Each structure stands twice: as structure tokens, then as C-alpha cells.
Amino acid sequence: xxxxxxxxxxxxxxxxxxxxxxxxxxxxxxxxxxxxxxxxxxxxxxxxxxxxxxxxxxxxxxxxxxxxxxxxxxxxxxxxxxxxxxxxxxxxxxxxxxxxxxxxxxxxxxxxxxxxxxxxxxxxxxxxxxxxxxxxxxxxxxxxxxxx
Numbered sequence: 194x195x196x197x198x199x200x201x202x203x204x205x206x207x208x209x210x211x212x213x214x215x216x217x218x219x220x221x222x223x224x225x226x227x228x229x230x231x232x233x234x235x236x237x238x239x240x241x242x243x244x245x246x247x248x249x250x251x252x253x254x255x256x257x258x259x260x261x262x263x264x265x266x267x268x269x270x271x272x273x274x275x276x277x278x279x280x281x282x283x284x285x286x287x288x289x290x291x292x293x294x295x296x297x298x299x300x301x302x303x304x305x306x307x308x309x310x311x312x313x314x315x316x317x318x319x320x321x322x323x324x325x326x327x328x329x330x331x332x333x334x335x336x337x338x339x340x341x
Contacts, residue, residue, distance in 0.1 A: 196280055197273035199313050200294045200303035206231045207240060207260050213249050214256035216240050229293050229301060230264050236293055236301050238264035270295050273302055281310050 207216045207228050216228055220242060230238035240260050248254075248263035270293045271280045284292060284307065294303040 194277045194313065195273065196271055196275050196277060196294055196305055197303070199277065199309045200273065200305040201309065202303045204229060204293075204301060204304050206301075208232060209237060209259065209261035209264065211260045212256060213240075213245055213254070213258045213260060213263060216260050217242075217245055217256075227291055229268075229304065230260055231301060234300065236268055236270070236295070236299075238266045239268050239293070240264040268293060271305065272297070277310060277313060280305065284310075 205219055205223050205225070205228060207219060207230055209230055209232050220226065220228060226243075227239055227241040229236055230240055238261070240263065244263045244265060249258050254263070269287055269289055271283065273294050273296055280292065284290070291304055291306040293301055294305055296302045
């Protein structure tokens with residue numbers, strides 16, 4: 194199967210000049226943790242709930258901060274004609290939960306998530322992607338110095 198068969202086509206976008214507040218509201222409206230950022234009909238970045246928490250709020254920036262100031266500019270993507278198994282493997286290797294989907298002209302035509310892949314009954318690719326995504330990223334300690 195090809196990615197275009199399972200991707201979400203109705204992708205909500207934000208502009209680099211939108212505020213973080215408006216991006217967060219849109220995420221809430223569509224119950225998503227990430228939004229593609231587009232400018233002049235081109236994908237220029239992604240903003241995630243984590244970008245907002247870490248690059249904006251944790252740094253003392255307010256809701257009027259521009260998306261361009263906190264978005265991730267390096268965007269991984271796939272093409273609509275790629276095989277689901279290949280994309281799932283790539284997502285696992287790169288530890289990604291979602292990817293923008295582009296056509297041959299590099300125009301955004303959709304987004305594919307790990308959930309989309311997992312819901313695909315004809316392909317058993319979600320397990321491999323999930324194993325890669327779920328690999329520990331390093332030593333974590335949320336209990337703080339008092340617990341040591």
C-alpha cells in the first residue's frame with residue numbers, strides 16, 4: 194500500500210507569522226500535537242506542542258510570540274507514492290510520530306501519523322515504527338535532586 198491511501202488529507206496549517214497562541218488554539222481544536230507551517234504555498238517548518246512548551250513558555254516568551262521563533266525548521270517528510278512499510282521503518286529510525294506528505298512537486302498534500310499506520314490492517318509496519326520511536330533517549334530523572 195501507498196501512503197496516499199492512509200494519510201490525512203485535510204491538514205490544518207499555520208503561518209510563520211501566526212502567534213503561538215493561535216497555533217495552540219488550532220492544535221486544541223483539531224486535537225493534534227503538531228501543525229505544519231507553510232509560507233507561499235511551501236512547507237517551511239513544523240510546530241509542536243513540545244516546541245511551544247520548551248522553546249516558548251520555558252524561555253519566558255508569551256502567547257504573542259511568532260510561530261517562526263519557536264518552530265522546527267528542519268522538516269522530515271515523505272512522498273505520497275512511498276510504500277507504507279518504508280515510511281514506517283523511516284519513522285522508527287528517525288523516532289518520528291508523524292510526517293508531512295508531499296507530492297512530486299513538493300507541495301503538502303497530507304500528513305501521516307503512527308496512528309494512521311497502526312490502523313492499516315493490511316500492513317504490519319506499525320510495530321517496527323513504534324519500536325524505533327519508543328527507544329529510550331538517554332538518562333532521565335524526573336524526581337529531581339531531593340530524591341537522590
